[in-house]
Amino acid sequence: MSEHVIAPPPTPEPSPVAGATDGELTGGWTGAVRRGAVRALPPDKLLPDTQPKYVASWIYVFGVLTLAAFLVVLGSGAVLALKGPAWWHGSAVGHYFNSLHLWSVELFMAFMVIHLWGKFFMAAWRGRRALTWITGAVSFLGSVGTAFTGYLVQQNFDSQWISTQAKDGLNSVGIGAYFNVTDFGQMLMWHIVLLPAVVGLIVVLHILMVRRRGVVPPIALRSAPAEPAERETATEEEAAR
Amino acid sequence: MTSHSPHAPHAEPDPYSFGSRPYDLVKEFTIALVAVLALTFALAAVFSSPDEKPMTIASWAKADPGDFTATALAELDGSSGTASYGPPYNTAADGQKLGPLALAKAAGVTHPIDAAQAFVLGPLAAAPQDPAVTSALSTYNAASADQQAKWTGAYSDALTKANDDPAKVTASDAFGPVPVLLGQLLQQAQTGSLDGALLSEGGFYQTDYTLPLLFLADGSDLAAQADAQHLSGDQWGMMNETGNFPGQAWLWLYTFWYQISPFNSSDNADALVWGTMAVLSLVFVFVPFIPGLRSIPRLVPVYRLIWRQHYRELQQ
């Protein structure tokens, strides 16, 4: 059984292109992108006001908690960016925003890992949801890297130690030749520009995929112990997509 | 129940085939955001965040002139960590290998550092000096590599015998101009000019702290302070934060390998750990495709707890 039946895409608005008729594809690339987007994520799938009945456990709130924490991380980081990387050492308000940034990161990582534990034990990759798992896993690894660059740009003893230690790991596999953890300027730009952009994009894709496929259904209970033939059912088949 | 067949490409039922209930997505998101904001404001207000002052070359040179002098000597004679590092700083060594792969060497020397020049001779030459220091500098620069090694070797032995205290070393011609050079460098360091000189490298704007950081790390004091804070590699230090603040617990597996054999005794430990973690990360990302691993959720039935309401309703 596939996605629920949706109404055909709305007829394009009266187009300035004379001679456009019902059913004829209009609008060039823009029209094609629009039709593809609406087909993949019609409004009531993007922002549904119902949910499957089996979504009935508190474990389900950790995705949105992770997202909320991510936004607080970005927001507190944005305030730190307003006054520059040295602000928090000499200002009580600045130090408070640094603390907000630190604790929102701790919450973000905690909620994300609990979300991961839940999704793993739900085998949430079933039903063409492998890419949802993959984007989630990559977001996790990207977040660890982003946090790492954050620690590097604190400009205190911690940064001195972490940079001089981490350089050995990165140098040993050649990455250090291009990614210099003792270069404050480079690390700051990775931390506030490149990594948030990439991780943010992957998070957006992850969420859109959840909306597209819907919340994964419960693992089917087996009334009898698993037989070899049964192993070719949902759980294993899914992963192969 | 589920309408699956062994050959259906996506045999999971439609999420809505078990019924639905009303649900306010935006309201839930708003509640989550308010809750996280409140929690963050509270945690930040109660616990604040750590900010240990950085070590400067000046503070190091003032607190431990012996270690500073020994480190400067090691930069001069090529025995310091940086001077003997290899890529990406120089070709003094080949760098680590991951099995047969010499990745560090392949990446090459992209941040060239001549330790003796960068940390000792350059800063001395760039500053206005007494005639004694100027002549010591030209004597050293004019000497052959062999002669320089003889001087530094003799001074190194003497310094070690005097417990790294330059004041306790009796003058000797065997040391050549080395004690004068290092003594002057110590003075420059203690005034703070070395911090600025190593960072700006004769220019003006700079954001690359590689030279002052490598110099500090070549000494013992930075590591000693880190060890006191439980941040050393053999203390699972990667996971820790100064004081009693929570650190980076998510790095537990990365730092774990350094605590056990064969990693903890290997010259290629860093490369081996990176290689191991790279493989494990790929495994993590591709769990859905890994037999055995992807079956764990069915074998460890946490799912029966999560969906107990659903299963109960199905049986009715």
Next chain:
Amino acid sequence: MLSKVSAAGAAPVDLNGPGHYVHWGVIQVSVANLVVVGIMVAVFILALVLPFPKGRGRK
């Protein structure tokens, strides 16, 4: 609230100062990290076992 944080280390609960660590064989963990992970595991278990309100729009 902000007046409590007038200087570094002036927080109501001052976590600066010597860290406390737990040793168990080759394992060394800070008490701080142990507390964080302990809370995470507890929250995970609670999320699994706490009853979920029926018939409401809460996810």
